[in-house]
Amino acid sequence: MKTLFALILALCAAGYAATTTAAEGPAANAQVLLLQKHLGKGLSCNGCHQENPPATPVKTGQCLSCHGTYEQLAEKTDGKGAVNPHGSHQGDLSCDSCHNVHKPSVNYCSQCHDFELRVP
Numbered sequence: 349m350k351t352l353f354a355l356i357l358a359l360c361a362a363g364y365a366a367t368t369t370a371a372e373g374p375a376a377n378a379q380v381l382l383l384q385k386h387l388g389k390g391l392s393c394n395g396c397h398q399e400n401p402p403a404t405p406v407k408t409g410q411c412l413s414c415h416g417t418y419e420q421l422a423e424k425t426d427g428k429g430a431v432n433p434h435g436s437h438q439g440d441l442s443c444d445s446c447h448n449v450h451k452p453s454v455n456y457c458s459q460c461h462d463f464e465l466r467v468p
């Protein structure tokens with residue numbers, strides 16, 4: 349039984365290795381920046397940046413122009429985790445309190461709370 353289990357594990361690992369490269373493994377996935385996620389959906393730099401070439405940070409209003417209102421965002425993430433990052437006593441925070449595009453995102457709430465938020 350033990351050896352069968354080990355064999356199944358090995359097969360799964362082999363299948364997994366075949367579909368992902370080292371650079372795209374789970375550890376790397378956690379690091380995928382929002383930039384790559386947006387470019388991967390066909391957006392260009394100017395999907396977010398108004399000026400060409402980009403020179404200034406992108407403001408919350410620009411993010412909302414595609415992602416809807418704060419209320420709509422809060423509906424999307426309601427009940428997904430322990431707390432709703434888009435609907436809290438902190439009000440309508442600017443997106444960059446948590447989401448960064450060119451560098452890893454951060455958990456703004458962790459200044460005061462220790463619940464886990466995985467910010468994409």
Ligand code: HEC
Binds near residue numbers: 386
């Ligand atoms: C999803 C929206 C988005 C896209 C797409 C995007 N950016 Fe940005 N960019 C931002 C945000 C937000 C910032 C502020 C810093 C951060 O969040 O990492 C920024 C900051 C910058 C800055 C620094 C401005 C400063 O603060 O001095 C440059 C330069 C820049 N982006 C260039 C680009 C280029 C080039 C592309 C295309 C390859 C691009 N950006 C695509 C959102 C975006």
Ligand code: HEC
Binds near residue numbers: 382385395407415468
């Ligand atoms: C031009 C339209 C557009 C703009 C502007 C834009 N986004 Fe997006 N964003 C998208 C699309 C399209 C997707 C992929 C589909 C989806 O998940 O909604 C996406 C996905 C996301 C995701 C989910 C990523 C994941 O893990 O699936 C986050 C978070 C996000 N955007 C944040 C931002 C922030 C923050 C800004 C402003 C700096 C921004 N977006 C600006 C179009 C946009």
Ligand code: HEC
Binds near residue numbers: 418428429447456465
């Ligand atoms: C307090 C931190 C925080 C702030 C501020 C914040 N977000 Fe998020 N956002 C998150 C977290 C955490 C998730 C992942 C939620 C989940 O899937 O459980 C998320 C998910 C998202 C998603 C994916 C939603 C889905 O599941 O389809 C989008 C799009 C998004 N955020 C856009 C924004 C935009 C635009 C702003 C600014 C108006 C913003 N967020 C502000 C923390 C934040």
Ligand code: HEC
Binds near residue numbers: 458
């Ligand atoms: C400056 C500190 C601070 C920040 C930042 C902060 N909180 Fe709070 N939060 C508090 C305090 C203080 C209370 C009330 C005391 C308590 O019950 O823990 C509270 C209470 C809460 C509660 C209800 C109490 C409970 O545990 O049932 C939730 C949910 C919550 N916060 C979510 C958030 C979320 C989501 C964020 C990020 C968007 C956030 N908080 C950011 C200080 C903060």
